[in-house]
Amino acid sequence: MNANQPIHVRGVLLPSEQTRDLWVSEGVFHDGPIAGAETVSVNGWILPGLVDAHCHVGIRYGGGHEDSDGARRQAVLEAKTGVLLARDAGAPVPTRFLDNERGMPRIIRAGRHIAAPKRYIRDLGIDLDNEADLPAEVRRQARAGDGWVKIVADWIDRDAGDLTPLWSDGVLKEAITAAHDEGARVTAHVFGEDALPGLLEAGIDCIEHGTGLTADTIDCMARNQVALVPTLINIENFPGIAENATRFPRYAQHMRDLHARGDATVRSAIEAGVPVYTGTDAGGMIKHGRVVDEIVSLLRVGMTPADALGAGSWEAREWLGVPQRYAPGDRADFTVYSEDPRRNLDTLRAPARVVCDGRVIA
Ligand SMILES: [Zn+2]
Numbered sequence: 361m362n363a364n365q366p367i368h369v370r371g372v373l374l375p376s377e378q379t380r381d382l383w384v385s386e387g388v389f390h391d392g393p394i395a396g397a398e399t400v401s402v403n404g405w406i407l408p409g410l411v412d413a414h415c416h417v418g419i420r421y422g423g424g425h426e427d428s429d430g431a432r433r434q435a436v437l438e439a440k441t442g443v444l445l446a447r448d449a450g451a452p453v454p455t456r457f458l459d460n461e462r463g464m465p466r467i468i469r470a471g472r473h474i475a476a477p478k479r480y481i482r483d484l485g486i487d488l489d490n491e492a493d494l495p496a497e498v499r500r501q502a503r504a505g506d507g508w509v510k511i512v513a514d515w516i517d518r519d520a521g522d523l524t525p526l527w528s529d530g531v532l533k534e535a536i537t538a539a540h541d542e543g544a545r546v547t548a549h550v551f552g553e554d555a556l557p558g559l560l561e562a563g564i565d566c567i568e569h570g571t572g573l574t575a576d577t578i579d580c581m582a583r584n585q586v587a588l589v590p591t592l593i594n595i596e597n598f599p600g601i602a603e604n605a606t607r608f609p610r611y612a613q614h615m616r617d618l619h620a621r622g623d624a625t626v627r628s629a630i631e632a633g634v635p636v637y638t639g640t641d642a643g644g645m646i647k648h649g650r651v652v653d654e655i656v657s658l659l660r661v662g663m664t665p666a667d668a669l670g671a672g673s674w675e676a677r678e679w680l681g682v683p684q685r686y687a688p689g690d691r692a693d694f695t696v697y698s699e700d701p702r703r704n705l706d707t708l709r710a711p712a713r714v715v716c717d718g719r720v721i722a
Pocket residue numbers: 414415416449641
């Protein structure tokens with residue numbers, strides 16, 4: 361189909377269950393009908409697309425950086441699986457050029473990871489020699505990104521032989537205040553227990569992975585409605601990480617323990633009322649295009665299918681500040697399924713239509 365062909369879709373919007381006709385031309389919704397529009401679907405179930413709230417466009421699977429073509433391929437793959445909105449949780453290469461290309465998913469960037477020397481995956485982030493520079497770097501990344509900043513809050517400390525926090529509580533407070541001052545939200549990579557109280561005390565907005573959450577830190581997140589993006593499909597990599605850490609037995613055991621209680625931890629967070637959203641951590645250790653696996657995994661930790669779907673779609677869009685209203689002039693992003701995905705989440709694996717930026721791409 362010609363990319364500029366106006367289209368018409370009739371179906372049931374989720375979660376409202378309202379039956380609607382959608383008319384799309386030149387990338388945006390219109391009040392219909394549009395003469396000459398091609399009807400591409402009737403009787404389907406319509407979502408505002410899926411959301412991968414933790415992925416990395418530009419990090420190659422297996423490690424290293426993608427070039428522009430590689431980053432574009434990753435973005436297209438995400439879109440074809442129905443991910444029309446992604447939060448990029450730290451990219452080592454510029455991907456802003458994708459915003460000017462038609463048919464790409466919408467990407468909300470967190471700039472680059474902020475870490476310290478030898479305290480994160482090599483060559484991915486900005487390594488600060490002096491933690492006193494954190495607030496200034498946070499401001500820089502807030503200005504470079506799209507409303508989010510990503511801090512690496514704990515990692516293996518090879519001298520200690522275990523996970524330890526990268527930053528002291530005082531500097532975190534200053535850094536997170538600086539981000540908020542710039543109008544950005546802050547999220548942090550956290551595997552263990554010890555970095556969490558300081559981050560929460562400092563007013564962090566979101567936690568990635570969160571395997572080290574305890575009853576106290578879960579309670580604090582629920583009270584302050586701090587979001588959790590657990591990346592369940594990436595936590596499955598912890599035993600493999602432990603396997604490769606033979607020189608650091610304490611760290612290896614810690615990672616095994618965090619993995620062993622990972623599901624119970626996320627389940628407790630959900631039960632306590634912590635807002636949980638889907639993220640795959642694609643790039644590096646996870647292939648792009650796996651958000652449906654993450655949505656399905658949320659059933660294992662106690663979500664209903666409808667809640668898991670919301671966490672990977674409309675609820676995540678609201679949280680990221682881009683709710684889909686299907687209003688005239690709004691960017692036309694939606695996915696269509698032949699059955700109600702709330703009845704069977706595996707339906708998400710085969711969208712009948714993916715309309716991204718007003719184009720039928722699948
Ligand atoms: Zn990540």
